[in-house]
Amino acid sequence: MESKTDQIKLNATTILENRKIAPGVYVLKYKKTKAFKAGQYIGLTTDLEVIPRLYTIASGASDEEVQILYNIKDDGWLTPRLSEIKAGSNLYVTDPDGDFIDDNTPAWWIASGTGIAPFYAMFRSGLTENKTLIHGGRFTHSFYFEKEFMKAMGSNYIRCCSQEKANGLYSGRLTRYLQTIKELPNDCRFFLCGSPEMVVEVRDLLINRGVKYNRIVAEIYF
Amino acid sequence: MNKDFLLGKTLEELTHIVLDLKLPKFTAKQIADWLYKKDITSIDEMSNLSQKARESIKEKFIFGNISSTKVQCSVDGTKKYLYPSNLPHKFIETAYIPDRERNTLCVSSQVGCKMGCLFCMTGKQGFQGQLSSGEIINQIRSLPERESLTNIVYMGMGEPLDNVPEVMKSLEILTSEYGMAMSPRRITVSTIGIIPGMIEFLNNSECHLAVSLHSPFDEERKKLMPVQNVYPIKDVLEIVRNFDFGRQRRVSFEYIMFKGINDTANHIKELCRILDGIKCRINLIRFHPIPNTPLDGSDESTMEYFKDQLNKKGITTTIRRSRGLDIFAACGMLSTKELVKRQNEDY
Numbered sequence: 265m266e267s268k269t270d271q272i273k274l275n276a277t278t279i280l281e282n283r284k285i286a287p288g289v290y291v292l293k294y295k296k297t298k299a300f301k302a303g304q305y306i307g308l309t310t311d312l313e314v315i316p317r318l319y320t321i322a323s324g325a326s327d328e329e330v331q332i333l334y335n336i337k338d339d340g341w342l343t344p345r346l347s348e349i350k351a352g353s354n355l356y357v358t359d360p361d362g363d364f365i366d367d368n369t370p371a372w373w374i375a376s377g378t379g380i381a382p383f384y385a386m387f388r389s390g391l392t393e394n395k396t397l398i399h400g401g402r403f404t405h406s407f408y409f410e411k412e413f414m415k416a417m418g419s420n421y422i423r424c425c426s427q428e429k430a431n432g433l434y435s436g437r438l439t440r441y442l443q444t445i446k447e448l449p450n451d452c453r454f455f456l457c458g459s460p461e462m463v464v465e466v467r468d469l470l471i472n473r474g475v476k477y478n479r480i481v482a483e484i485y486f
Numbered sequence: 487m488n489k490d491f492l493l494g495k496t497l498e499e500l501t502h503i504v505l506d507l508k509l510p511k512f513t514a515k516q517i518a519d520w521l522y523k524k525d526i527t528s529i530d531e532m533s534n535l536s537q538k539a540r541e542s543i544k545e546k547f548i549f550g551n552i553s554s555t556k557v558q559c560s561v562d563g564t565k566k567y568l569y570p571s572n573l574p575h576k577f578i579e580t581a582y583i584p585d586r587e588r589n590t591l592c593v594s595s596q597v598g599c600k601m602g603c604l605f606c607m608t609g610k611q612g613f614q615g616q617l618s619s620g621e622i623i624n625q626i627r628s629l630p631e632r633e634s635l636t637n638i639v640y641m642g643m644g645e646p647l648d649n650v651p652e653v654m655k656s657l658e659i660l661t662s663e664y665g666m667a668m669s670p671r672r673i674t675v676s677t678i679g680i681i682p683g684m685i686e687f688l689n690n691s692e693c694h695l696a697v698s699l700h701s702p703f704d705e706e707r708k709k710l711m712p713v714q715n716v717y718p719i720k721d722v723l724e725i726v727r728n729f730d731f732g733r734q735r736r737v738s739f740e741y742i743m744f745k746g747i748n749d750t751a752n753h754i755k756e757l758c759r760i761l762d763g764i765k766c767r768i769n770l771i772r773f774h775p776i777p778n779t780p781l782d783g784s785d786e787s788t789m790e791y792f793k794d795q796l797n798k799k800g801i802t803t804t805i806r807r808s809r810g811l812d813i814f815a816a817c818g819m820l821s822t823k824e825l826v827k828r829q830n831e832d833y
Contacts, residue, residue, distance in 0.1 A: 271685050305716065315682045318716065363708065364715045376833035400833030426831045438833050460600040461612030462833045463712065467604070468778055477604060477780045482712040486600040486613075486648060 272307065272316065274356040280329060281351055286405040288336045289378065290347055291322070292355075293329045300360030301325060302389035303382045303483075307358035308332065310345055316358055317342050320457070320483070322381035322409075324388025330357075333381045333408060364483040370394035370452035374466055376438065377401060379458030382483060384409050392416050394452070400424045400438030400462065407433075439465055448473050457483040491550030492529070492543070493521055493627060494620025496655055497664045507542045515664060517543075522627075522665045527551050550620045551628050554580075564810030567629070571597050571621060576614045579643050580625040582635075583809050590637040593625045595653050596644025601678055603711045605700075605742060607776045608643045612830070617644070619655035626660070638668070640675040641696070647675070647683030657691050670694075671734055678713050679722035688729050696769075697722060699739040701748045702756035710744075720760070727764050737764065742771045743784035743792065754795045767802040774811065 281293040300306075302325050307316030323331040336343045349355075366373075366386050373383040373395060380399055387397075387409075397417055401407055404425060413421040424438035434441050442448075454470055456463045463482045471477055495503065500514035513535060520532045529544050554567040555577075569578040581592040598614035599606065625642075626632060638660065640646040646653045653675065659665035660673060670692035677684055678698045688695065699719065701707040708714040726737055739761070743749050757768070770793055773783035784792070789805055796803035 272682065315686075362715055363704070363718065402832050424833070426833065437831075459612070459830070459832060460598075460602050460609065461830045463602045464609050464612060465830075467602070468610070471780050472778060478706075478709045481708065481715075482602060483715050484600060484602045484712045 272358060274307075274309070274312070274316065274358060277355050277357055279349060279351050279353050279355050282346070282349055284347075285408060289408065290334055290336075292332045292334065292346065294355060294357065296323070296328055296330045298359050299325070300330070301365055302385035302391065303364040303366060304360040304362040304385075305364075306330065306332070306360050308346075309342065309356050310349065310354070312356060314341060316356065318486075320362075320364070320381040320385065321360060322384045324385060324390070327388060333378045333384070335378050362483075364455070364457070364481065366391055366395075366453075366455060368393065370449065371396075372449070372452060372454045373397045374438065374442075374454060374456045374458075375399050376458030376462040377406065378408070379456075379462070379483075379485060380408055382457050383455070384413075387413065387416065396420045396422070398422045398424065398438055398441065400426065400441075400458075402427045404428045404430045404433065438462075439469055442466065442469055442473075448475055450474070452479070454480045455483075456480065458485065460484050460486070489546060489548045491618065491620035492517065492547045493550030494618055494623045494652075494655065494659070495521075496619075496658055497662070503543075503547070507539075507546075509539050509542070513539060518664045521549075522623075522659060523667075550624065552621075552624050553628055558813040560810040560813045562809055562812075564813065565631075566810060566813050567625075569621075569625060569628070571615065571617065573597055573615045578617065578621060578625065580629070581642065581810060582629060582631055584631075584634075585807075585809075588636050589631065589634050590639055591626060591629060591635055592639050592642045593622060594642035594644055595622060595640055595646040595649050599644045600648060601645050601711070601713055603678065603698075603713075605710065605744070605773060605776070605779065605781055610776070616649045616652060619652045619659065622652060622656040623659055626666070636672060638673045639696075640673075645678055645680060647677040647680040647687060650683045650686055654686065654690060657693055661692070671736075674736075674738075676740065678711055679717045679719060680713070681717045681721060681725065684722065684725060688725070692735060694736045694738070695726070696738045696740055697726065699741050699757075699768075702753060702760050706748065710748075723760055723764065726766075731765070736767070738767045738769055740769050740771060742773045743789055744773055745782040745784045745788070747781065749784040749788050749792055751795075754792060754799070757796065758799045758801065761801060767804070768796055770803060770805045772805070772808050774808065 277294045283291050285291050305318045305320045309316040319332045322333045336347050407423045423433045424441045425433040426437045429435045463484050500517050504513040528549050554569050556568040558566045563584045565582040567580045571578050576597045578594050583590045598611035599608045600613040602609045660668050661670045674694040674696050676696040793803045
């Protein structure tokens with residue numbers, strides 16, 4: 265009988281690490297065997313009968329390991345199982361693919377939650393010049409990789425926290441933060457990554473504020 | 487305890503249910519007849535089941551039909567129904583489009599949508615939830631005009647192939663002998679090109695496929711449809727090109743025309759190039775602007791020229807008639823108006 269994944273090329277690999285970094289949020293690592301570009305994704309599953317779910321790689325292009333940032337979806341099939349898996353277990357992954365790719369030109373990176381992953385990959389790949397990173401999260405622990413971003417990007421790294429207050433964080437939703445900015449740059453691209461709600465709301469906001477739609481590049485988690 | 491719907495269960499699922507309830511196996515077929523072939527709305531009306539059988543089913547299940555809570559009628563005969571969903575304050579849209587001998591129902595497969603296409607009103611809601619097979623079938627089963635229905639298109643709210651298990655179950659029920667016994671040639675499933683879902687649909691159904699194309703150029707399509715970053719149209723077309731559709735099954739491409747964006751001679755040329763070798767048709771669709779959109783629809787003469795050129799180059803191309811404009815029949819218009827939207831706290 266045909267398996268559901270027969271027509272998808274999957275590579276068997278071994279989990280090197282599967283670490284909880286915040287409540288319900290994990291970083292999983294496996295050894296890199298295929299080159300990738302920062303911003304690309306892989307498909308991942310623990311069972312050949314289950315179609316892989318897609319995750320953007322959160323590693324630099326030169327890193328030796330492929331790192332995946334994921335949160336547990338309570339109603340999901342994969343992530344509750346994935347969070348229980350220990351280092352040494354098998355995993356099936358697709359080759360890297362995708363076209364959410366930035367270059368050295370000026371850009372604003374706007375992310376919510378684990379949508380920070382492609383921007384961390386870009387950052388780890390050396391793209392920080394001319395970049396502004398705005399990350400929206402619910403709690404103070406929602407700003408994954410914040411120490412590295414803060415050190416390298418300084419005031420160009422903005423964390424917007426919708427449910428808690430803390431020093432150094434903008435208190436409120438990232439859409440409210442964007443509305444407080446008097447003038448948005450007209451010479452750069454805007455990369456958006458996160459939930460469909462965030463991407464659509466931010467894209468509408470940017471367009472309403474005069475940003476041309478063709479300067480907005482969006483990646484949606486589905 | 488929340489009781490599950492019987493409506494939307496496949497024969498295999500009904501068989502498991504009756505065996506679990508220690509009822510004879512043939513009861514499953516009897517229930518399927520009542521659910522999908524007869525005009526009843528309650529388990530009590532399943533008169534060839536024993537009283538004991540009906541009582542034991544009722545302990546765990548409800549019939550599952552839900553009437554629409556709102557209907558809007560267009561001057562052109564189009565009707566838009568709004569059904570409550572299993573999600574609080576969220577609604578399911580269904581559009582009934584009568585047209586001479588052909589009466590089409592446009593069904594939804596999700597509440598809201600995750601895909602975030604720039605031109606789509608449903609996307610403005612964000613994603614609210616998946617519809618169950620029962621909620622999909624109910625859009626047909628509870629339709630007052632169901633007897634006159636000739637065609638079904640999965641082109642309402644949501645991306646059908648992002649809800650493959652429930653959509654495939656609903657297709658099985660619509661086309662099986664035990665179910666509604668419709669010809670699969672009267673059903674079209676539309677997708678923006680979710681490749682794993684498309685492969686499963688192509689391999690396990692006989693229904694027609696429609697692919698939302700909207701631009702033959704990668705960079706341009708990416709700005710209109712974020713899915714292009716993940717499933718590029720060239721990969722989608724490769725699967726379509728290599729799949730044997732047989733003599734009767736059809737693939738078509740949907741192409742909304744945006745003024746000055748995707749309606750030039752270059753687009754005609756590139757469409758011919760990328761669709762070379764695929765037996766297909768193109769449906770050109772007028773864009774009716776949604777609130778705050780940066781896009782405009784192409785004018786009539788441009789659309790006619792575009793259609794004629796594609797036809798001359800051998801690709802059967804038609805312009806789809808706009809229907810129900812006075813009742814916001816485009817998907818998402820009505821339910822987004824009704825939606826009580828809360829601010830997402832995640833960002």
